[in-house]
Amino acid sequence: xxxxxxxxxxxxxxxxxxxxxxxxxxxxxxxxxxxxxxxxxxxxxxxxxxxxxxxxxxxxxxxxxxxxxxxxxxxxxxxxxxxxxxxxxxxxxxxxxxxxxxxxxxxxxxxxxxxxxxxxxxxxxxxxxxxxxxxxxxxxxxxxxxxxxxxxxxxxxxxxxxxxxxxxxxxxxxxxxxxxxxxxxxxxxxxxxxxxxxxxxxxxxxxxxxxxxxxxx
Amino acid sequence: xxxxxxxxxxxxxxxxxxxxxxxxxxxxxxxxxxxxxxxxxxxxxxxxxxxxxxxxxxxxxxxxxxxxxxxxxxxxxxxxxxxxxxxxxxxxxxxxxxxxxxxxxxxxxxxxxxxxxxxxxxxxxxxxxxxxxxxxxxxxxxxxxxxxxxxxxxxxxxxxxxxxxxxxxxxxxxxxxxxxxxxxxxxxxxxxxxxxxxxxxxxxxxxxxxxxxxxxxxxxxxxxxxxxxxxxx
Numbered sequence: 001x002x003x004x005x006x007x008x009x010x011x012x013x014x015x016x017x018x019x020x021x022x023x024x025x026x027x028x029x030x031x032x033x034x035x036x037x038x039x040x041x042x043x044x045x046x047x048x049x050x051x052x053x054x055x056x057x058x059x060x061x062x063x064x065x066x067x068x069x070x071x072x073x074x075x076x077x078x079x080x081x082x083x084x085x086x087x088x089x090x091x092x093x094x095x096x097x098x099x100x101x102x103x104x105x106x107x108x109x110x111x112x113x114x115x116x117x118x119x120x121x122x123x124x125x126x127x128x129x130x131x132x133x134x135x136x137x138x139x140x141x142x143x144x145x146x147x148x149x150x151x152x153x154x155x156x157x158x159x160x161x162x163x164x165x166x167x168x169x170x171x172x173x174x175x176x177x178x179x180x181x182x183x184x185x186x187x188x189x190x191x192x193x194x195x196x197x198x199x200x201x202x203x204x205x206x207x208x209x210x211x212x213x214x215x216x217x
Numbered sequence: 218x219x220x221x222x223x224x225x226x227x228x229x230x231x232x233x234x235x236x237x238x239x240x241x242x243x244x245x246x247x248x249x250x251x252x253x254x255x256x257x258x259x260x261x262x263x264x265x266x267x268x269x270x271x272x273x274x275x276x277x278x279x280x281x282x283x284x285x286x287x288x289x290x291x292x293x294x295x296x297x298x299x300x301x302x303x304x305x306x307x308x309x310x311x312x313x314x315x316x317x318x319x320x321x322x323x324x325x326x327x328x329x330x331x332x333x334x335x336x337x338x339x340x341x342x343x344x345x346x347x348x349x350x351x352x353x354x355x356x357x358x359x360x361x362x363x364x365x366x367x368x369x370x371x372x373x374x375x376x377x378x379x380x381x382x383x384x385x386x387x388x389x390x391x392x393x394x395x396x397x398x399x400x401x402x403x404x405x406x407x408x409x410x411x412x413x414x415x416x417x418x419x420x421x422x423x424x425x426x427x428x429x430x431x432x433x434x435x436x437x438x439x440x441x442x443x444x445x446x447x448x449x450x
Binding site: 061 | 248
């Protein structure tokens, strides 16, 4: 079984040379730490920066340079700043190559829910609805089950949706899964995890074809 | 040169009254019109509808207007950082319309650019699209979203001149340029109001035609919401 860093490490392998990538808050943010350093990748943050770098050194924080999580950041050579409409032009216009975000639930038809739990304080969707409605290449990073042990990979989402039929790939602490018209296709197992474990943790239709390899991370 | 310069924030906010709709720039606390917000608190206008990506924190930004219960309705994409906001929202004192961030930006830009509405894929099939017109283009579904209508837009830039030309800095740019000219009156506050001719016309982000009033803010706190740093090796 993987921890959060393990999930991020596996997803980092999906980041290819020349990609512009948008990372959501939580596990997706960790992906930046594991991207190979022999490839060129630029990270976009929807509040208006392309070419994000690491956090600043103490004393060098700038209130005018933050990421979408409102954290102080730095920029790398070649970076650019832009307004919010242009930022979402990059996203909606499918200029961003890969979007990695978290989820509360994913359904076997690719629906995703990650912004609202009825009856609880609702903070808002931020840029998530624009991202999932537009990106061609979306990877969801999440734990396979919630804190109560219930599956987050469902036949149908029970929570209010963020987007419909948009998720292509899911990387969890247990597995790598592709979303197809027939259901969740199991591609890889996490180290030490059996196909049976994954079946038990998946409420939606899980398609297992042939031998399922263990993740190489 | 058509002069947009006003003497101070009081003059810049002339005509502001109860029950108006305002656009306010900023992402989190970055690039918010601090001086205009402070003056709105001073004026005590209430019943306000505020279009702003976020709602500030308890003791800064739009949180200051929330504390005084001057806001009737917020139109935002993300509002999580404010206890007083949460209290007013849950008690029903405050009306909140949550919309996707890109839709918020584009509804501002549409108002600026003279489009009555735009089609966006964001929110299709979710509760955001309920009751709205939808339409298929090339096999994909889109939602019709209307341009905002607002009385004042309050924006903050880094540098500006008396002609109303603006230059923004870093990610403090965010929604500010999209709100310029998107309301009946655009009030721009700047950290530095420079002499005419000093700004290179090649480097202007927003031409003065989109701005009706400009002033230099007296002070800028520029508070940091999440101070994150790394250690030196």
